Amino acid sequence: MKFLIQRWIPRLVLAPSFLLVVLFVYGFILYTGYLSMTDSKMLPSYGWVGFENYSRLFGLRHWNTAVTNLAIFGILYIGISSALGLFLAILLDQKIRAEGFIRPIYLYPMALSFIVTGTAWKWFLDPGIGIENTMHAWGWASFHFDWIKNRDYAIYTVVMAAVWQSSGFVMAMFLAGLRGVDNEIIKAAQIDGASGVTIYRRIIIPMMRPVFLSAFVVLAHLAIKAYDLVIALTGGGPGRATELPATFMYSYTFTRNQMGVGASSAIIMLIMIFSIIVPYVYSELKSGDQQ
Amino acid sequence: MKINKFLKTTVAAAAVSAFAGMASADDVEVLHWWTAGGEAAALGVLKDDLASQGVGWQDMPIAGGGGSDAMTVLRARVVAGDAPTAAQMLGFDIKDWAGSTGNLANLNSVAEAEGWDAVVPAALQDFSKHDGNWIAAPVNVHSTNWVWVNKAALDAAGGKAPTSWEELVTVLDAMKANGITPLAHGGQAWQDATIFDAVVLGLGADFYKAAFIDMDEDALGGDMMVEAFNRMAVLRSYVDDNFSGRDWNLASAMVIEGTAGMQMMGDWAKGEFLKAGKTPGEDFVCIRFPGTQGLVTFNSDQFVMFDQGEASDSQMAMASAVMSPAFQSAFNVVKGSVPARTDVPNDAFDDCGKKGMADFAEANAGGGLYGSMAHGHANPAAVKNAIYDVVTAHFNGEYDATEAAEEMVNAVLDAQ
Missing domain, CATH: 3.40.190.10 (Periplasmic binding protein-like II)
Structure with a gap:
């Protein structure tokens, strides 16, 4: 009897949330997949059109811009955030004074929503009121920084704001990893005469591999679903220069009355995320088996 | 199904009466x-x-x-x-x-x-x-084909409200020479399209109807469309550098303060002028976009x-x-x-x-009343946004006028 209760209680307790997740996450993923193969315009409709929406999607200039932007944004955002996070973590790991005070300062941007970050950076970067204007007021009249108004450079301002927001978080992840390194190994290396730089380069950073992987997964999915930052920072402009797949998906589904195309772009985004998450989960499971 | 509906109604009614009390x-x-x-x-x-x-x-x-x-x-x-x-x-x-x-x-x-x-x-x-x-x-x-002009800036630029495209360019040039931003504009797709509406209408009501309402391919990609984009490029040259992303009411504020000469915007902009205590005719002038007198896009x-x-x-x-x-x-x-x-x-x-x-009333009587493309009254949302894409890309320098006209045909065909 007791055995039975022990066996069934957890399942009963979990069942409602499990059902909700199945329905509202996976159910709607399937529904979106189905919609992407229909002729849905303003409201969902169920005329089957096969892969027509996908071929239309990849014919759209707008979608190509969004995907190109995602590539630029994703690579720079993940690369710079990881490098900067690791660098900050190594500096903080030097047993410096007031670490407990400094650490939260770097971590703090993560507590803001992307909307706040985007709005604040929009003001910093606006030549009329932000950095450029301040520099001019201070007498540096030749200072020129109008990337946010330039369609070729605007996407890099999105990277800046996103890096500012996330690198502190990556730093915290690396700091935890660095603190987990066995002191004995470092001492052994020091006895062998390795310098500080060599210890980090040859021993500690290679040991951070799992942290790199986790940071990559967290940052990659943030990059793919990036929506609020772009909306707040540039509104997708100048022109359509900073559209990302998420903003594309929203505008086609909800404001352009082309729900079929919007749904197909959502499915493509899902596939992108899967192609990152599945190898990660798989490698995690495999390393779990070995232990 | 019926029970379900009954339940829904009861729950909704209970919720409403609980919160509103008197529904x-x-x-x-x-x-x-x-x-x-x-x-x-x-x-x-x-x-x-x-x-x-x-x-x-x-x-x-x-x-x-x-x-x-x-x-x-x-x-x-x-x-x-x-x-x-x-x-x-x-x-x-x-x-x-x-x-x-x-x-x-x-x-x-x-x-x-x-x-x-x-x-x-x-x-x-x-x-x-x-x-x-x-x-x-x-x-x-x-109606969307209005131009809101600062009276003092207009007086300094010759004092005569422009009634044709050539006169408009003359006034804009004079304002530029006077050291103000001639055209206050916010670089958002719908604002670019609002100006484009008026520019196209200024090239002829028939052209407007053929391009935006009938979505005729020849009109969308023809010489007239190239000319419309050329005019957009001319207007673009009178806008300040910091225009992109600006909200329309901030552009209105520039005209109200006199740092800019005029704004091309629908009649909701008037509210901004009135709120700032300005009087029509004395502090600011409202004119139809030059060349669209007697016509209204609504x-x-x-x-x-x-x-x-x-x-x-x-x-x-x-x-x-x-x-x-x-x-x-x-x-x-x-x-x-x-x-x-x-x-x-x-x-x-x-x-x-x-x-x-x-x-x-005049436009209605004379058959010059057309739905505004920029505001979703000339063609469906998908087409409207496809046109937005081209207009805003051209306004931001991505295409020249000829490319934009070609792209216009493709975009509209794709969206239908």
Whole structure:
């Protein structure tokens, strides 16, 4: 009897949330997949059109811009955030004074929503009121920084704001990893005469591999679903220069009355995320088996 | 199914009575995006009118100009089978809803009793009617081909309001020489498109109709379209460097303060001037976009009623109240637009409002009344946004005029 209760209680307790997740996450993923193969315009409709929406999607200039932007944004955002996070973590790991005070300062941007970050950076970067204007007021009249108004450079301002927001978080992840390194190994290396730089380069950073992987997964999915930052920072402009797949998906589904195309772009985004998450989960499971 | 519906109704009723306390079957639930001070106050006129007839008002405001957020909410509610009594809608949204759900209320009885057919211009009826039946009550008519000029800046630039494209360029040049930003503009796709509307209309009403309403390929990609894009590039050269992303009301503020000469924007911009204590004719001048005198591109807010069976009496009362000349006058004086019916007296309106009403009547009589492309009254949302993409890309320097005209044809064909 007791055995039975022990066996069934957890399942009963979990069942409602499990059902909700199945329905509202996976159910709607399937529904979106189905919609992407229909002729849905303003409201969902169920005329089957096969892969027509996908071929239309990849014919759209707008979608190509969004995907190109995602590539630029994703690579720079993940690369710079990881490098900067690791660098900050190594500096903080030097047993410096007031670490407990400094650490939260770097971590703090993560507590803001992307909307706040985007709005604040929009003001910093606006030549009329932000950095450029301040520099001019201070007498540096030749200072020129109008990337946010330039369609070729605007996407890099999105990277800046996103890096500012996330690198502190990556730093915290690396700091935890660095603190987990066995002191004995470092001492052994020091006895062998390795310098500080060599210890980090040859021993500690290679040991951070799992942290790199986790940071990559967290940052990659943030990059793919990036929506609020772009909306707040540039509104997708100048022109359509900073559209990302998420903003594309929203505008086609909800404001352009082309729900079929919007749904197909959502499915493509899902596939992108899967192609990152599945190898990660798989490698995690495999390393779990070995232990 | 029936039990389900019963449950839903009971729960909803319980929730409503718990929160509102006084909801009754005669209430109208109205979804709209008029949340700004003046608009909300103007809507109060409608509320009071209905209250005097014993019809309660459940407000459902969804902020966000242009109503795209409101449309998203509306879609969710209709898909869930819980449509509001009435919803504010614009142009082709009405046609799309009428075409796709079909569960809109028929307002023919009240329309016939009050003679709407005689007082609402045919161009508007095109949106208010579906299959010959009235499905919407138009509240106002905004016209989008206005130019708002700072009087002092105009006087310094020669003092004569431009009436043709060449004169416009002369005035803009003079303003530039006087050291101000000639054209205040916000670099958002819909604002670029608003100017484009006027530029295309300035090249001829037939061209406008062929390109945007009939979506004729030859017009969309022809020499006239190249010329329209060339003119956009000319206007672009009078805009300050910091324009992209600017909201329209900030552009209006530049004209009000005199740091910029003029703004090309719909008549809602007038509200900004009035709020700043400026007087039409003395501090600022309202003119039609040079070359579009006698023509009007409009967008019109309408209340669409969803079919709700027995609640239809209060819907009819609301439709009737919306169309009453008193409300049309009171609301439009505040909103900056002109009444949707042509028989409303213009006493309460200021100079620009009177001019707007006269222009509207003239355009209607002369067949020069066209739905605005930039504001979803010339073609469906998908096409409109495809045109936005091209116009804003050209305005931001991605295409030259010839490429833009070619791209225009492709974009419009793809979106259909």
